[in-house]
Amino acid sequence: MPRLWSETIDAHRREVRDAILDTTARLAAEHGVLSVTMSQIAERTGIGRATLYKYFPDVEAILFAWHERQIASHLELLAQVRDQADDAGTRLEAVLKAYAMIHHQRVRHHQHKHHGAELASFLHQDKHIAAAQQQVHSMISELLTAVADAGDLRDDVPPHELATYCLHALDAASTLPSKAAVGRLVTVVLTALRPRP
Amino acid sequence: MPRLWSETIDAHRREVRDAILDTTARLAAEHGVLSVTMSQIAERTGIGRATLYKYFPDVEAILFAWHERQIASHLELLAQVRDQADDAGTRLEAVLKAYAMIHHQRVRHHQHKHHGAELASFLHQDKHIAAAQQQVHSMISELLTAVADAGDLRDDVPPHELATYCLHALDAASTLPSKAAVGRLVTVVLTALRPRP
DNA sequence: CGTATACGAGACACACTGTATCGGAAACGT
């Protein structure tokens, strides 16, 4: 008797898939990414090992899917935050702060789980990972361009480079101990974006 | 007949150890970290598998040792750069630029090798990795404090937080395509460090 | 020159992998 059974078969597959991703993330956080095995994942998820292979071909694919799901949820949150403000400058600040808080919370919430960015290097194809993360980069890049159109952005560096700068700099939030420190980080990052006097 | 044999036995062990680290880094870059095995490492290094186990207990330990060696060489280079200048501000700028170039070169030189920071999350004990990376953090932190003493640093954020900011922001160099872009990145990062007007 | 150390090779039990097959149970479509 399968643990979770939904009305529709498609919904069931989605639930099982999500459960696999959750289990894998938990195992990776507990014992390290390198020691996670398909057997463990199947057992802890409560499904047969052969069934697991019908969802994913190997551990790497699962980690990749987990990373994609993380990025997607981040994107959704960031879009919400962005659409709550009208002014370009306000939008940028709100989104950057939200991005920083996401990374801050992840590390405080789970024990010392890896960021997506860090996980990226594990997988063989950085390119594919980059594709997911690049959606976030695009969003920030567009926000920066909007600010530039308002004349409130430095013009000696192209917006897409500034976006790369922002994303990496804000990853520092994962190391910081307090929300106050994260707030200061966002302030520092924003400082560098203003037009040269 | 062992491939490399040195006069002293201790030098020999160091050479073998380094060869193991080189091989492992190469394999990880070629086929992804997750697929690296002790058997492969032994074969490609040209030593017996049992011998490999006398140097390292598992793949994770080798990756950790490789990471430590990387950080140590970075620290050495950064210290050289630092000691070539006298003025605190000049020192900071030179070291930050060198740090950025290290990360830039690594990604351009090898195909898409992982940064240390990214590799860190793979291993179970982030704490130990953090210890190695923290030496770099300390160096930057000291440089920032020296600049602060000269009155050329913003005083609304403590130097150790600014150091965290710098290190993460400069990691963006690994994504940038050209040396010119890296130069602009360093400029941007430095912008945020100046005293509030 | 005797001793201690490091080595390669091989053997071993164990775990994980990837694939295949099977009968049963649930959803699907008419």
Added chain:
DNA sequence: ACGTTTCCGATACAGTGTGTCTCGTATACG
């Protein structure tokens, strides 16, 4: 409602990596 399709858990299997051990040999050490 009922036949069909789809998914599932269990089991089996060969192939590979793991971690440990022993043994005979070669080298450095004192």
